[in-house]
Amino acid sequence: MAVRRRFVHRFAGVHVKYVTVGASRNARLKLFGYYVQRAVTSRRIRHAATRAAVALLGTLHGRIERRQPAGAGAALRAQGYAPLGSLLSPAQCAEALAWLRGRDMVAVRGDGRAFSIDDVPPGARVADFPVGSAVHCPHLLALANRPDLLAVATDYLGYTPTITLMGLRWSFPRPTSDADVQGFHRDSDAASIKLLVYLTDVDADSGPHSYVAGTHLDRMPLRLRRYADQEIVRKHGTGIVVTGPAGTGFFIDTRGIHKGTPPTRRARLVLIVQYSLLPCLIYDYAPVPYHGDLRVDPYVNRLLIAPAAR
Ligand SMILES: O=C(O)CCC(=O)C(=O)O
Numbered sequence: 001m002a003v004r005r006r007f008v009h010r011f012a013g014v015h016v017k018y019v020t021v022g023a024s025r026n027a028r029l030k031l032f033g034y035y036v037q038r039a040v041t042s043r044r045i046r047h048a049a050t051r052a053a054v055a056l057l058g059t060l061h062g063r064i065e066r067r068q069p070a071g072a073g074a075a076l077r078a079q080g081y082a083p084l085g086s087l088l089s090p091a092q093c094a095e096a097l098a099w100l101r102g103r104d105m106v107a108v109r110g111d112g113r114a115f116s117i118d119d120v121p122p123g124a125r126v127a128d129f130p131v132g133s134a135v136h137c138p139h140l141l142a143l144a145n146r147p148d149l150l151a152v153a154t155d156y157l158g159y160t161p162t163i164t165l166m167g168l169r170w171s172f173p174r175p176t177s178d179a180d181v182q183g184f185h186r187d188s189d190a191a192s193i194k195l196l197v198y199l200t201d202v203d204a205d206s207g208p209h210s211y212v213a214g215t216h217l218d219r220m221p222l223r224l225r226r227y228a229d230q231e232i233v234r235k236h237g238t239g240i241v242v243t244g245p246a247g248t249g250f251f252i253d254t255r256g257i258h259k260g261t262p263p264t265r266r267a268r269l270v271l272i273v274q275y276s277l278l279p280c281l282i283y284d285y286a287p288v289p290y291h292g293d294l295r296v297d298p299y300v301n302r303l304l305i306a307p308a309a310r
Contacts, residue, residue, distance in 0.1 A: 027284070034281035037190045041220045050191050053277055054158040061299065064160055072251060073155045076193065080216030080256035081240050082152070084195075087249035092139045093199050094246075097269070099137050105129045105170060108181050117170070125178050125262065129168040132288045134271065135304060137168065144273045145296045149195060152251060153275035157191055160297075161275035163304050164192065164283070168199075169260075170269050171207040177262035183226035184210070187254035191277035196242075197249040199269040204243060207263035209250070209270075212239040216256035227257060279303055 040046055058064070075082035088096070104114035107124035115121060135141050143149070144166060153161040171182070187194075202208050212232060232239065241261070242250055252258055260270070279285065287306040296305065 030281045034188075037281070038188055038220075038224075039222065041222055043217070043219055046190070046220070050158060050277065053191065057159045057277070061160070064154065066155065066158070072152045076152070076156055076251050076253060079213040079240075080253040081211045081213055082251040083242070084149075084249040084251065086245070086247045087143060087146075087197050088139060088199070088247035090246060092247065095138045096140065096199055100129065100133065100168070100269075103129060103133050105133075105168075109178065120170075120172060123174075125172055125174050126181055126260075127170045127172075131166060131304070134166045134168045135288055135290060136292060140166075140168075140271055141290075141292065141294055141296065143197065143271070144195070145294075145300065150275075150297075150300065153193060153195075156193055156251075156253075157275065157277045159277055160299060161277065162279060162299070163273060163301055164189065164276040164280045165194075165272065165274035166304055167272045168269065169272060170267055171260055171263050172267045173205075173207075173263040173265055179226055179228075182260060182262045184212070184229065184232050184257050184259045185226050186215075186220070186224060186257055188224055188282070189254065189274070189276060189280045192254055192274050192280070194252050194254050195249060195271075195273040195275070196252065197247070197271040197273075198244060199246055199271060200267065201245050202243050202248065202268050203266075204241070205263065205265035207261050207268040209242045209252075210239050210259050210261050211242070211252055212236045212257040214256070216253035218255075220255060232257065 037049075040049065072082040072084060100117070102116050102118070104116060105127040106112060106114055107121065108126045108128060110121065110124055110127070113121070115124070115127075120127070129137075144163060150161065177183075196209055200206065215236070236257075239257075242248070254274070260268075274280075285303040287302065287304055290305045298307070
């Protein structure tokens with residue numbers, strides 16, 4: 001239980017359960033593996049481990065063609081951030097929002113009560129939809145599986161990616177923020193990148209994403225922590241602040257320092273898809289049945305969508 005508490009503040013892709021020590025031997029082994037990868041902070045050793053994982057995946061599932069990084073891939077390598085422009089049209093974003101209206105979400109660090117966008121409790125700063133809503137919401141699964149986006153992830157990670165999280169998160173303007181949820185941080189998942197796509201218009205007052213370019217190249221700290229805004233400004237300046245109309249998308253290397261800024265005036269809805277080389281050891285995956293008619297790659301989506309429905 002103590003272990004679970006340490007991770008509960010992190011973005012979890014909505015109702016993804018965390019592995020707990022009290023569970024099975026397999027769960028304990030996964031947790032052990034998670035801490036082993038966390039304890040390796042050297043970039044050189046982490047890189048070598050990634051290359052070994054790529055070689056193993058190639059042996060198990062077949063080798064793939066690697067391409068030279070260009071465009072988004074090159075920006076991601078250099079800065080840890082790659083702008084992708086408009087990924088969804090205003091009409092597609094409006095359709096997604098209309099579909100989500102009336103559907104349940106749950107506040108992060110709230111009392112666990114479900115509510116809809118018309119009934120948000122005053123204390124809720126950030127709230128997540130269940131993963132089934134992210135999967136079934138119009139346009140989003142197709143977007144997460146777009147061949148050009150999968151190609152960037154494949155090139156960056158070195159092998160066909162696995163979607164290890166798919167979440168839809170509202171952030172609401174509130175008089176105070178929660179530094180544990182909304183503060184600058186690095187993610188702990190090995191060999192992963194995130195695609196973020198705004199489903200609402202985002203300006204400086206509606207919770208833009210902030211990314212500190214180049215920090216994905218730092219040696220990973222042993223202890224993951226939150227960074228105060230003043231510390232980030234003092235060391236790195238203001239960083240990249242991503243604003244744009246609904247539909248704007250970008251990739252980030254989540255080893256770099258980033259945060260979703262707390263909105264001051266308007267709420268923000270964002271889709272977050274994580275692509276990883278391997279399943280994340282800290283999560284207990286429960287793929288959801290899929291009722292739509294989209295055909296998706298079973299390998300890429302195996303942690304998201306239950307096999308019978310693929
Ligand atoms: O909401 C955001 O812009 C950032 C989300 C985030 O920090 C994360 O997914 O790790």
